[in-house]
Amino acid sequence: MNQRKTQPFQDIGDDARRQYIDARAAFEALEAAQAQAATVRGGMYWKTVNGSEYLIRTSAGNAQKSLGPRSAETEAMQRSFAARKAEAEARLKALKTTVQRHQRLNRALYVGRVPAVVVDILNMLHDQGVAQHFTVVGTHAVYAYEAAAGVRVESAAVATRDVDLLWDTRKRFKLATQLKRLDSSMLALLRKVDKSFALVQGQLYTAVNSQGFEVDILRREQQEQDPHPAHLSETEEDFWVVQARNAEQLVSAQRFSAIVVAASGQMARMHTVHPLAFVKFKRWLGQQPDRDPLKVERDHLQADTVARLVEEYLPQLLQPTA
Structure with missing residues (x-):
């Protein structure tokens, strides 16, 4: 084949390169946050059965599983889950906002x-x-x-x-x-x-x-x-x-x-x-x-x-x- 005369690569420029690096980091952080949030999808609640309370774990599809009767251990499980879920949802929301900002910058800088x-x-x-x-x-x-x-x-x-x-x-x-x-x-x-x-x-x-x-x-x-x-x-x-x-x-x-x-x-x-x-x-x-x-x-x-x-x-x- 004949040697091509055209330059096959065009540098995107320092501004666009820096923006891509920052945007990529934000997107990867969002991916990690989504994976973390997926582990706490659904919820937990107390259900009374025959006069006793049981901790129920629900999935995103509303499947239910009993985690045992109310005790110090299951109460700690419920508190830990609620805290992890709130933290994961807050982080996910913040990163979505960050990624949206980077997407606007991507467009502005022709990334x-x-x-x-x-x-x-x-x-x-x-x-x-x-x-x-x-x-x-x-x-x-x-x-x-x-x-x-x-x-x-x-x-x-x-x-x-x-x-x-x-x-x-x-x-x-x-x-x-x-x-x-x-x-x-x-x-x-x-x-x-x-x-x-x-x-x-x-x-x-x-x-x-x-x-x-x-x-x-x-x-x-x-x-x-x-x-x-x-x-x-x-x-x-x-x-x-x-x-x-x-x-x-x-x-x-x-x-x-x-x-x-x-x-x-x-x-x-x-x-x-x-x-x-x-x-x-x-x-x-x-x-x-x-x-x-x-x-x-x-x-x-x-x-x-x-x-x-x-x-x-x-x-x-x-x-x-x-």
Whole structure:
């Protein structure tokens, strides 16, 4: 291939870099606060049964469990829980306010450029408890790498109107359980982001919204225990996940995550694959004889760009990956 003449990276500037570092720290603190608050969801109350009082622990779904009759020990448990819950809720509220302020600063300083719909989808997956089942692969992963590096890659390397989500079939039972708990389908969850999302006829692994933005859900090629065909939920109108060639390489790859920022300033955590695994896969993909020639050029561009990004800005990641 000819040596590219363009400069592949644009420095975001000191002000934007400092703002990203501060915003990322606030977002990560919010994540920790959310995890802590989750441990004290629900409540505790005293219930009288046959003249005796029992301490009852309730879950967020209103499931109830007795912790024993009233005693010095259970009274201490109730006081401790109430104090921890109040502290967790206060911290969560304060950090939400802090993150909102940082999001306004992100927008003012042009910190991010990830499509807003992608950030909204990532946050929805987290909020619904299914983020661990999906990995962002393909072009949008580059946003995570450039965020970690504090630069922007050339626009041609991130130009796309679809996001690829790789479903880990090894965790399919956990996803099914969570969707049942939510009484939802994957498509219904996606419609929480944008009501216009609909499955593409004849291509039921893809949903597209009214703006033409697509979400593709992929899986590794079938292995012994994998269902085939693979339907994401028991709901009739839901994704039928497509097999992607050599996707096992991505499923088993080392993971990488970064806080990404939309042009609006909104933030989300993107889970993707290690950048060197991305490079390896893109180079393999670009060598396939039946690959669309227009996509081959982008495959090579993305592989070369991310490889150079790691070498110049993320040298700590220069070690063998799975």
